[in-house]
Amino acid sequence: MSAGNVLMVCLGNICRSPLAHGIFEQLSSDFDIRVDSAGTANYHSGNSPDRRSQATALQRGIDISQQRARQFTVHDFDAFDYIYVMDRSNLADVLSLARTEAERAKVALILGEEEVEDPYYGGAEGFEIVYQKIDTACREIIAAWKK
Numbered sequence: 244m245s246a247g248n249v250l251m252v253c254l255g256n257i258c259r260s261p262l263a264h265g266i267f268e269q270l271s272s273d274f275d276i277r278v279d280s281a282g283t284a285n286y287h288s289g290n291s292p293d294r295r296s297q298a299t300a301l302q303r304g305i306d307i308s309q310q311r312a313r314q315f316t317v318h319d320f321d322a323f324d325y326i327y328v329m330d331r332s333n334l335a336d337v338l339s340l341a342r343t344e345a346e347r348a349k350v351a352l353i354l355g356e357e358e359v360e361d362p363y364y365g366g367a368e369g370f371e372i373v374y375q376k377i378d379t380a381c382r383e384i385i386a387a388w389k390k
């Protein structure tokens with residue numbers, strides 16, 4: 244696997260993918276790549292990340308407060324080499340917009356088989372679990388790039 248531009252995708256782009264965006268950006272600073280995030284839905288477009296995601300990131304020195312939610316568009320297939328989604332619903336939504344096999348091949352669950360479950364309606368501990376899962380996955384991706 245070689246380094247490339249990475250887009251992190253969840254439903255609202257306010258909880259999971261902003262964390263993934265911040266974590267990956269920090270871990271990939273050795274690479275000259277673009278990292279961004281988006282949501283399959285547009286209902287939080289323009290919003291800052293959820294305060295619980297901001298707090299969870301900031302505990303590790305990652306400031307995601309300047310991120311703003313946006314909706315995934317078909318043009319993201321042109322701009323990004325890797326599109327990592329959090330759950331199977333995101334996977335189906337993004338794949339439904341792919342125009343070619345090459346675009347489909349850019350899309351994967353960030354955990355491989357498992358899902359990063361939506362923490363929106365739960366408590367703070369859910370965000371910690373999300374952080375841990377995403378952090379592990381991001382480190383594995385970057386380790387593979389460095390091989």
Ligand code: 4NP
Binds near residue numbers: 259361
């Ligand atoms: P996210 O979480 O997809 O990780 O950003 C959600 C945020 C908002 C909603 C659902 C999931 N919502 O229904 O508003």
